[in-house]
Amino acid sequence: MCVLSVPILMLAEYCLLYNVHSESIMRQTALFLSTLCLLIASSTSEESAANEVDERGYILFCPCMGRFGNQMDYFLGTLSFAKELNRTLVLAPWVEYHMRQPKSIQVPFDEYFRVDKVAKYHPAITMETFMSEIAPKIWPPSKRISFCYQQRQAYGEPPTDPCAAKNGNPPGPFWDTYGIDFVSSELHSPLSYDLWNVAGEAERWRRRYPPHRWPVLAFAGSPASYPVLEVNAGLQRHFQWSEAVRERARQLRRRLLPAAPFVGVHLRLGSDWERACAHTRQATGNMFSSAQCLGYRQQHGRLTERLCYPDWPTVARQMRRAARHTRAPAVYVATDAPERLDRLRRELRGHEQEFELVTWQPAEPGRPADAHAELALLARANLFIGNCVSSFSAVVFRERDALGLPSAFWAFPEDSDSESESDRDADPARRGRDEL
Ligand code: GFB
Numbered sequence: 130m131c132v133l134s135v136p137i138l139m140l141a142e143y144c145l146l147y148n149v150h151s152e153s154i155m156r157q158t159a160l161f162l163s164t165l166c167l168l169i170a171s172s173t174s175e176e177s178a179a180n181e182v183d184e185r186g187y188i189l190f191c192p193c194m195g196r197f198g199n200q201m202d203y204f205l206g207t208l209s210f211a212k213e214l215n216r217t218l219v220l221a222p223w224v225e226y227h228m229r230q231p232k233s234i235q236v237p238f239d240e241y242f243r244v245d246k247v248a249k250y251h252p253a254i255t256m257e258t259f260m261s262e263i264a265p266k267i268w269p270p271s272k273r274i275s276f277c278y279q280q281r282q283a284y285g286e287p288p289t290d291p292c293a294a295k296n297g298n299p300p301g302p303f304w305d306t307y308g309i310d311f312v313s314s315e316l317h318s319p320l321s322y323d324l325w326n327v328a329g330e331a332e333r334w335r336r337r338y339p340p341h342r343w344p345v346l347a348f349a350g351s352p353a354s355y356p357v358l359e360v361n362a363g364l365q366r367h368f369q370w371s372e373a374v375r376e377r378a379r380q381l382r383r384r385l386l387p388a389a390p391f392v393g394v395h396l397r398l399g400s401d402w403e404r405a406c407a408h409t410r411q412a413t414g415n416m417f418s419s420a421q422c423l424g425y426r427q428q429h430g431r432l433t434e435r436l437c438y439p440d441w442p443t444v445a446r447q448m449r450r451a452a453r454h455t456r457a458p459a460v461y462v463a464t465d466a467p468e469r470l471d472r473l474r475r476e477l478r479g480h481e482q483e484f485e486l487v488t489w490q491p492a493e494p495g496r497p498a499d500a501h502a503e504l505a506l507l508a509r510a511n512l513f514i515g516n517c518v519s520s521f522s523a524v525v526f527r528e529r530d531a532l533g534l535p536s537a538f539w540a541f542p543e544d545s546d547s548e549s550e551s552d553r554d555a556d557p558a559r560r561g562r563d564e565l
Contacts, residue, residue: 179254180262186216186340187259189347191294191303192224197500198418198520199355200224204368206322206353208251209361213324213331216340217252219259220244222306224299233299235306239371241501246369260307267344275311277349279318291316294349311347322352325360356418356520359425365527370505378505385487391459392451392484393510396444396473396539397519398466406437406518418523422538430543437518439539445476447514447539452484455511459485463503465521508532517541 188211192200200223211218222235238244238255247253254263275294292314295301304310317337324331338346346352353361370378382391409416409432415423416432423430430436435443448460464470467488474486489498504521507513508528515522517538526536 179258182263182266182344183217183252184340186214186343187219187263187345188214188216188352189219189256189259189345190221190351191300191349192221193300193303193350194355195520196226197223198522198524201365201368201524202355202357202418202520203351203353205357205361205364206355207351208247208253208364208367209358210322210324210352211253212251214334214346216346217254218247220247220253220255222256222303224303226299231298232302235303241371241374243369243371247367250364250367256307260309270310271312272345273309273311273347274313274315275349276315276317276346276352278321279316281349290314292349294347300349309347314349322354323358325358356415356420356523359420362421362527363531365524366531368528370501374501374505377499377502378509380492381489381499381502381506384492385490386459386461388458390455390457390511391461391487392448392455392457392512392514393461393463393507393525394448394451394514395507395516395519395522395525396462396464396466396470397516397521398438398464398469400466402465402519403438406434409434409437409518417518418520419518421523421526422517422541430541432518433540433543435540436538436543437516439516441472441476443540444473445480447537448477449480449483451512451514451537457484457511459487461487461506461510463498463507464488467498504528508534510534512537514539 188207190203190207192203192207194200194203204221208218220238222237223241225234225236227234237257244253244255275292277292277294280288280291281293281296290311290313292311293300294311294314295304317334320334320337321327321330324334405417412432414432415425415427416437419432419436420427422436423432451457452460462470462473470486470488477486489503491497500521504524507515507525513525513529513534513536515526515536515538522538529536
């Protein structure tokens with residue numbers, strides 16, 4: 130029972146004793162105290178949910194591959210994996226690489242996303258909560274075993290540490306951030322992470338690793354596929370930006386895009402991307418996130434270099450169309466290589482009066498572009514044009530898809546040039562909700 134019931138009773142007694150007849154004062158004070166009581170009770174139950182050991186067990190993982198977009202794909206797959214195995218998901222930190230920092234930086238999950246929204250779908254706690262509240266009870270250093278499908282340590286070396294969970298950067302710094310060392314490895318093959326296409330696989334996992342004997346399954350990597358499986362792409366709706374990211378996106382919008390509506394675009398232009406796109410010439414299937422427009426069976430088209438690295442006339446043409454259709458006075462361009470935008474400005478020469486081209490401008494000089502604020506901003510544009518192959522664009526596309534907002538891709542469909550300029554990229558009936 131709430132401790133505040135005592136003051137509530139005392140208040141009633143006081144009223145009787147001193148003959149206080151003001152019912153409204155009494156009622157209001159009692160109401161205030163009982164609301165406080167409820168609030169305390171609910172926050173204590175949330176805390177205790179995080180403190181209480183889940184008998185169904187836990188899944189830990191390291192999103193040790195790629196940058197934000199890649200990691201997002203792994204998070205979606207891992208959330209689904211945890212749900213299928215019915216274990217609490219320990220939300221790993223995001224792994225980042227900062228200039229002049231030799232080791233990866235681990236950013237707590239909740240700096241970018243709300244834990245409560247994920248946990249509403251499936252039990253989830255952050256790595257920080259797990260290590261401070263749960264690990265001391267069920268995961269002593271002597272029981273820390275890393276899981277991997279098969280031997281990861283270079284062949285030929287004595288298999289003392291087959292999963293090699295802490296070899297290199299980011300795996301070493303990742304686990305070190307939480308003071309985790311592994312005493313041994315567990316190779317779980319032939320059990321795979323694909324619980325959706327292999328019948329009975331989830332049940333086999335549960336039988337081989339029952340939670341009472343294996344309370345924690347700590348994966349050296351992510352128990353998920355890249356790119357994300359079609360069946361798991363919709364889970365993006367459970368990843369809602371933290372209030373801090375939303376506020377930074379709002380500020381960005383207030384500062385740079387005061388007039389609504391606006392078109393948001395992602396141009397992946399860096400030299401790493403240029404090199405990656407050259408591989409499309411030999412590719413036969415999908416590459417990175419290209420299934421988001423081509424379809425998982427490439428039923429909507431085929432992969433081309435132009436889809437991956439669109440030419441400037443195509444970009445300029447699609448931007449102009451989008452601005453016209455949405456009647457947007459501005460197009461916000463998010464890019465990893467702003468120095469390459471001069472080429473776009475040249476391409477748009479003569480059309481400057483049609484819309485304003487807006488890009489990242491730091492609030493303080495020298496601050497690098499805030500990728501998460503840009504993603505949150507793009508997610509709420511009236512129309513979004515992204516790079517079909519990039520997993521960074523895919524984060525925006527999935528979030529908008531969940532909200533029913535329209536998106537298009539550069540140079541897609543392949544024959545889009547042959548269509549009239551007036552009708553294709555934006556469907557006014559699906560015009561975006563204009564809010565952040
Ligand atoms: O997110 P990501 O996995 O997407 O990696 P791709 C690209 C990273 O570049 C992002 C930065 O996480 C950001 O840090 N970046 C890209 C941007 N575009 C923008 C932008 O518009 N604004 C800001 N602020 N930052 C893949 C990699 O990238 O590229 C693969 O994940 C590989 O591992 C491949 O390196 C070549 O799928 O686009």
